[in-house]
Amino acid sequence: MTQVHYEDLGHGITMIDAQLYRQGQVSTYLVVEGDRAAFIETGTAHSVPAMLAVLEEKGIPRENVDFVIPTHVHLDHAGGAGELMRHLPNARMVIHPRGARHMIDPEKLNASAANVYGEEEKERMFGTVVPVPAERVTEAGEGDELDFNGRRLRFMDTPGHAKHHFCVVDEGGDGIFTGDTFGLSYREFDTERGPFVLPTTTPVQFDPEALHHSVDRLADQGLSYMYLTHYSRVGDIARLREDMHRLIDVYVDMAWAHADEGEARHDALCEDMMQVLIERLREHGCKLPEARMRELLVPDVDLNVQGLEVWLDKQTQES
Structure with a gap:
C-alpha cells in the first residue's frame, strides 16, 4: 500500500492526508454511506495514489465511488480531480458553476500554475491537471442537493475566498466541508x-465583506464540526467564528496601513502578519518556539499577503 496518513473521524468520514507541501497541511475526505463512497477535495495529481490506496484498504471497489466533489478549483483542492476520475468509472464530478469550465478544459489552470511556479516546479508540486469529460460534470449552486445513497449533501455558495467556491453541508456527518472558507x-x-x-x-x-458573510452562514447552520481542507476536523465553532472575523478585519486594516509603501509593501505586510499571528498564537497558549511557528506559517503568510495586495490594488484603482 502507498504510504499514507489517514484518520477515521466517525460518521463514515475518513480524512486522508493529500501529501502536498508537508504532512498535516492538506486534507481530502472519503465519505462512505452504506456500500457507496464519495471523495470531497482531491489534492493534486500526486495525491491520487494515496486516495486509491485508502479505498483498497477499506475494501471499497472503485466502481462504488459515486461522486468527486472539489470545493473550488484551486490546485490544492481540485488539481487531482481529473486524474482521480480516470480511476473511478462511475463517479461524477460535482463543482461550482463558475469552476466547471476549468475542470473540463484546465489549460488556464495549468498555464497559471506554470507561470507562478515555473513548469518544472509546477509539475513537482501539482502534476498535470487532467481534463474531466463534460458529460461527467454536474454543476451545483446555492441550495442544490445530492442524494448520496440516502444521505443528503447540500451546497452553499460561499464567496469571499474565491467566487467559484461552495461548501458542502453534511448533516449525516454533523458538519460542513468548508474548503478554505472557514x-x-x-x-x-x-x-x-x-x-x-x-x-x-x-x-x-x-x-x-463576502468572506465575513460566508463565515456567518456556515456557523449559523448549527452543526458541530467544520471539516477543513487545511487541516482536518475542528469543533468549537462559535469561538472560531469570532476569531475569523477579528483576523479578517486585522488583515484589511494591515493592508490599508501599508498601501503606499511601493516595493517595500510586500515584505512589510509579511512581517506584520507574521507578528500578529505569532502574538495570537502565544495568547492561544501555543508553546512552540517562534522559529517553528514561522516555519509553519511562512507559506500561508506569503500567499495571504499576495491576495491582500491584489485586493488592495483593486480598491485603490476603483477609488
Whole structure:
C-alpha cells in the first residue's frame, strides 16, 4: 500500500492526508454511506495514489465511488480531480458553476500554475491537471442537493475566498466541508483551548465583506464540526467564528496601513502578519518556539499577503 496518513473521524468520514507541501497541511475526505463512497477535495495529481490506496484498504471497489466533489478549483483542492476520475468509472464530478469550465478544459489552470511556479516546479508540486469529460460534470449552486445513497449533501455558495467556491453541508456527518472558507487550522497549533484558526486570503478573489458573510452562514447552520481542507476536523465553532472575523478585519486594516509603501509593501505586510499571528498564537497558549511557528506559517503568510495586495490594488484603482 502507498504510504499514507489517514484518520477515521466517525460518521463514515475518513480524512486522508493529500501529501502536498508537508504532512498535516492538506486534507481530502472519503465519505462512505452504506456500500457507496464519495471523495470531497482531491489534492493534486500526486495525491491520487494515496486516495486509491485508502479505498483498497477499506475494501471499497472503485466502481462504488459515486461522486468527486472539489470545493473550488484551486490546485490544492481540485488539481487531482481529473486524474482521480480516470480511476473511478462511475463517479461524477460535482463543482461550482463558475469552476466547471476549468475542470473540463484546465489549460488556464495549468498555464497559471506554470507561470507562478515555473513548469518544472509546477509539475513537482501539482502534476498535470487532467481534463474531466463534460458529460461527467454536474454543476451545483446555492441550495442544490445530492442524494448520496440516502444521505443528503447540500451546497452553499460561499464567496469571499474565491467566487467559484461552495461548501458542502453534511448533516449525516454533523458538519460542513468548508474548503478554505472557514480558514486554516493546523494541528500543531492546538492547545488546551482547542484549535487555532486563521483566514486564507490567497489570490486573486479575496473579498472581506463576502468572506465575513460566508463565515456567518456556515456557523449559523448549527452543526458541530467544520471539516477543513487545511487541516482536518475542528469543533468549537462559535469561538472560531469570532476569531475569523477579528483576523479578517486585522488583515484589511494591515493592508490599508501599508498601501503606499511601493516595493517595500510586500515584505512589510509579511512581517506584520507574521507578528500578529505569532502574538495570537502565544495568547492561544501555543508553546512552540517562534522559529517553528514561522516555519509553519511562512507559506500561508506569503500567499495571504499576495491576495491582500491584489485586493488592495483593486480598491485603490476603483477609488
